[in-house]
Amino acid sequence: MKRLRNKPGPLPKHALRTNILRFQPSQISLDVAVSDPASESLPESPLEPLTRLMATLTHRAATRPPGSYTTKLLDGGAEKIGGKIREEAEELIEAVGEDGEEGRQHAIYEAGDLIYHTLVMLAYRGITLDEVAAELARREGVSGLAEKAARKN
Ligand SMILES: N=c1c2ncn([C@@H]3O[C@H](COP(=O)(O)OP(=O)(O)OP(=O)(O)O)[C@@H](O)[C@H]3O)c2ncn1[C@@H]1O[C@H](COP(=O)(O)O)[C@@H](O)[C@H]1O
Known part of the structure; x- marks a missing residue:
């Protein structure tokens, strides 16, 4: 089995959320974090x-x-990133076939690798996660079977 990256720990403490209020009396501009x-x-x-x-x-x-x-991945371009995506997809498929809770945890780990590399590909191509989410939202409620049938007509 491949070396596992750091075991999942507690989520990093999220940054203090602030609202930025901007006051502009005459020419003075002041940003206040509240x-x-x-x-x-x-x-x-x-x-x-x-x-x-x-x-x-x-x-x-x-x-x-x-x-x-x-x-390193980005500098290698779509070919390098794509190669890793293929490799990680294979590893996920193998892990999903493993029995028990250990196999399930392994699949989660490999899915993390695959998603990370997929997101690197998006960043490489200047695609945002919001754009992908919007595409999925557009497809929402349309069965893959119905969509495929419509394409064949
Ligand atoms: N989520 C990840 C992440 N998941 C997987 N990986 C790396 O992806 C690689 C997976 O490839 P393999 O399992 O095949 O390991 P390998 O054989 O050593 O890899 P290769 O050298 O063959 O490419 C490993 O080097 C992992 O460490 C990741 N590297 C980085 N991140 C995130 O990206 C952030 C930025 O990382 P850097 O850009 O490296 O600072 C990090 O803070 C993390 O949040």
Whole structure:
């Protein structure tokens, strides 16, 4: 079995949310950060790490910092990233075939790898997660079978 990346730990403490109020008396512009106690106490949505990861990858694509695995992938282009996507998809398929809870946990781990590399591909092509979500929203409620039949007509 492949070396496992760090075991999942507690989610990073989410950043203090603030509202920025801008006052513009005559020519003076002042930004004031006001903490919002209501939003601070909100639990993080389970999908927020995905959004944060996409923001990190988009930043990596724009800045290509050295010492970053993502930068290495991005510099290798669609071919390099695509190769990893294929490899990780195979590993997920294998893991899904493994028995028991251990196999299930392995599949979760491999799905993480596949999703990470897929998001790197999106960042490489300048595609946002919102755009993909919008595409999925557009498809919502239309069965794949119905969609395929419509294409054949
Ligand atoms: N989520 C991930 C993530 N998931 C998987 N990986 C890496 O993806 C690679 C998976 O490839 P393999 O399992 O095939 O391991 P490998 O054989 O060593 O990989 P290769 O050298 O053959 O490509 C490993 O190097 C993993 O560490 C990830 N690398 C980074 N991230 C996230 O991306 C952020 C930015 O990372 P850097 O750009 O590297 O700083 C990190 O803070 C993380 O949040």
